[in-house]
Amino acid sequence: MTACAIEGTVRDGDAAVGGTGFAIAADGSYAARLAGEGEALFPERWTLDGPEPYAVPLPLGQPEDPHAQLLPLTDGRVLIARRVAGRCLFSLLYPAGPGTGELPLGAVEAESVRLLPPAPDGVCAYALAVSGRSTGVWRVTGGAYGPEYVAKIPGHCSGGVWLDRKGRLLALDRTVDGGPVKTVTVDLGRGGEVTPLLQLTEESRDRLLLADLDSGLVLIRSDAPSPGRERLGWGVLGSARPVRFPECLRSADAVLTPFAVQPGQALTPEACAVALRVDAAAGSWVGLWRPAARRLLQLPAPAGWFAGTGLWTRDGALALPYANASVPCGLARVGGAAQALAPEGRGRTRPAEPAGGKQRGPLGTVGVRRPVPLQQAPLMGRAMPG
Structure with a gap:
């Protein structure tokens, strides 16, 4: 499976893991969220790799702050990050008989601390800590014990995308x-050595949103083709081909954010199906796209969808987690999602079941603009990630 572990409000390119959002483990086996109502919030772990998803509550002696961050590990434990008196405290939570076990890990003191998406090995967890004019990378789990300082990066860093399966190369969006x-x-294997990855023009705002390690497909957001207005584009890691900005991913009244890429498409980036979150005044729903198809298929999401989260299965289905009054722990499948975007435009797909809302019409488009070339990336001359 390929999963996305990020859900929440995107601010200045930063996707927050936590809040009342929904986080998925690196291999798609578990997920975690803050459940409950009002101020009575508690961590809840979902198991996703069985016949049916099910949830296990992990309450402690007092309710959790709504800004607590959660990250599930592939061994079933859930990392929680709590902000207390200017510090971020980390603990591992796990089911312990009828109650919840908690293993304190330590703290990081910084102006702001944010958990990164789960590392590819599913065991290590990292956090970004911004202080003054630099950003620190901390390994919270997977080390000797407790938070370990890994790297100091000049500037303010946000985002976070892993570029290899060993959890060594990390892409960050940086402002200096x-x-x-x-x-x-x-x-991270060279003490935090920093090299440029995206720089379409000197003045453009360039961010990496997703990277697929099977195919090398990357999704970016940049204002290079339209200064002052950011657009979605795609490219290939280690390739000399230019970044392209498809017209079907351009809209004046909606924001499109990719959240999951179809796995198993080795060295065929044009064939990869991509799931996108579509946000507009009418609400949020699902978009499906692949580079070779050159069109965006829009589908309703299930009622209670944790917007911007989901995972692809190896058989080409898109699974969308949701919870509502009738189904407190649900995983809706969009059957045949990948096949529906065949380059020749053939094939059909079924809406997510059960579904909420209605399918939206096509997004508005305007004139075609010439794509902007991708400048040299640090992966050129190295082995392809993976």
Whole structure:
């Protein structure tokens, strides 16, 4: 499976893991969220790799703050990050008989601390800590014990996309001294060595949103083709081909954010199906797209969908987690989602069942603009990630 573990409000390119959002483990086996109502919030772990999803509550002695961050590990434990008196405290939660076990890990003191998406190995968890004019990368789990300082990066960093399966190369969106945001690669195996990854023009704002390690497909957001207005584009890691900005992913009245890429498409980036969250005044729903198809298929989401989360199965189905008054733990499948986007435009797909809302019409488009070339990336001359 390929899963996305990020859900929440996107602010300045930063996707927050936590809040009342929904986080999925690296292999799609578990998920976690803050459940409950009002101030009575508690962590809840979902099991996703069985015949039917089911939830296990992990309450402790007092309710959790709504800003607590959660990240499930592939061993079934859930990492929680709590902000207390200027510090971020980390603990691992796990079922312990009729109650909840908690293993305190330590704390990081910084202006802001944010959990990164789960590392590919499913065991390590990392966090970004912003202080002053630099950003620290901390390994919270998977080390000797407790938070370990891994790297210091000049500037303010956001985002976070893994570029290899060993959890060594991390892409971050960085701003230095008020300049435009650019994506850089941080080599955690070399003490945090920083090299440029995305720089379409000197003045453009360039962010990496997703990277698929099977095919090399990357999804970016940049204002290079239309200064002052960011657009979605795609490229290939390690390729000299230019970044392209499809017209079908351009809209004046909706925001499109990719959240999951179809796995198993080795070295065929044009064939990868991509799931996108579509946000507009009418609400949020699901978009399906692949580079070779050159069209965006829009589908209703199930009622209570944790917007911007989901995972692809190896058989080409898209699974969307949701919870509502009737179904407190649900996983709706969009059958034949990948096949529906065949390049020749053939094939059919079924809406997510059960579904809420109605299918939306096509997004507005305007004139075609010439794609902007991708400048040299640090992965050029190295082995392809994976």
